[in-house]
Every structure is written in structure tokens, then in C-alpha cells.
Amino acid sequence: MADDAGATQEQPAYRSARAWCVLATITIIGLAIDLVSKSMAFAKVADAPVSIDRAAVMASDSLDLLVPRHTPIVAIPRLLEFTLVLNPGAVFGVGAGQRWFFVGFTVLALGFAGWIFGAWTKSKDRWAHAAIGLIIAGGIGNLYDRLAFACVRDFIHPLPGLRLPFGLSWPGGSREVWPYVSNVADLYLLVGIGILLILNWSRPHERASATAQAAASPQDQPTTSDS
Numbered sequence: 001m002a003d004d005a006g007a008t009q010e011q012p013a014y015r016s017a018r019a020w021c022v023l024a025t026i027t028i029i030g031l032a033i034d035l036v037s038k039s040m041a042f043a044k045v046a047d048a049p050v051s052i053d054r055a056a057v058m059a060s061d062s063l064d065l066l067v068p069r070h071t072p073i074v075a076i077p078r079l080l081e082f083t084l085v086l087n088p089g090a091v092f093g094v095g096a097g098q099r100w101f102f103v104g105f106t107v108l109a110l111g112f113a114g115w116i117f118g119a120w121t122k123s124k125d126r127w128a129h130a131a132i133g134l135i136i137a138g139g140i141g142n143l144y145d146r147l148a149f150a151c152v153r154d155f156i157h158p159l160p161g162l163r164l165p166f167g168l169s170w171p172g173g174s175r176e177v178w179p180y181v182s183n184v185a186d187l188y189l190l191v192g193i194g195i196l197l198i199l200n201w202s203r204p205h206e207r208a209s210a211t212a213q214a215a216a217s218p219q220d221q222p223t224t225s226d227s
Helices: 002-010 017-044 054-059 099-120 126-149 184-216
Strands: 073-076 080-087 152-158
Touching (some): 017 152, 099 126, 126 184, 152 184
């Protein structure tokens, strides 16, 4: 029975119903939270609901003109506020104007995440499955925005107003500690990638520990009998 349980936990994730359940649950719930949070932000943060017209975005030279001036909503003073931004690029506004490049890149990234799930993880690796689910949810969430609106809806601004010390500034000239506005999907991507990196770093140590334990196990040592 113990051997059967161990074999089940070591089988590839794509053959495990539980692994698929974890992946699907995290992906579906995460995607729903991302899309709902974006819709609620653009309906509630400004004085009036802000609707995004894809044709207007495609024709506009400055997406800032498509969002009315508004006062950010302070959720936690000096820690978190909500403000509306349309992002034509990737995470943190990188690569503005390269929408189709990021659409293609996201599709490839989603395929790579699926490959990691099937080829790299076992049925027991639930943290890895949850991390991959977060990455897929974040990728699909921002992919939906790019296809539906030709931009990504951002609204989360952490650490507003805090300045870098010693006169330091970001390449764009901003002196804020965190000048970027992002969304829940971006958070999923960062957290998911971070979890996978930690798991990948810990795997060699786990294998070394398992090897050492197996070498020291009494049941693997030759037995002698008194004569």
C-alpha cells in the first residue's frame, strides 16, 4: 500500500486528476478575480464609470487622454491606492506599442507553462501546480485585455508617494519607490514565477537529502547474524 501511494505521488502530473483539479481551480478562480477586479475598478474608481473603446485605443496617440482625470482612491495610506491607467505594453508598461508581439509572447508563455506542468511536475507537486495556475490565470487575464481593448487595464499602485533615497530616480525620471501601476494578473505572474523559482532551487537539496537518508537507512544495510 505504501509503495502504491508513493508511486501515485511520483507519477507525472498530467496523469493525475488531483493535479489537474488544482491547476484548473486556481486558473479559473484567479482569472475570474482578475477580470472582475478590473471591471470594478474602471466602474468605481473615477467619478463616473470608464468604458474602453477598442477603436479609440487603436486610434489614440496617448491612452492617458482616454481616462478622465480623477483622484486616486487611497486604500491604505502611503501603502496602496487605486488609480486608472491604460497600459499599451507589458508588465510595468514595458514595450509600449508592441501589442501583437506581447499577444504572441503570451500565447507561447502559456504553452510553456503547460509544458512545465506536464513534463516537470509530479502529481505531488501541488505548490508548483498552484503557481502554474497563477501564471496561466495572469497570462489569460492580460491576453483578454489586449484582444478585447488593445491595451491592459491597470489600477493597483503600491507605495504611492514614497521617494527613493539619495536623489535616486528610475530611468524615466520618476523618483517614486514604485512608480508603476499594475493589476491582479501582474501580481499572479510575479508570485507564480517566484514560487517556481523557489521550488526549482529547492529540488536539488531535496534530492540530496533523500539520497542521504536512503544511504543511511538500516533496511538498506547488510544484516549479520550471531553464530
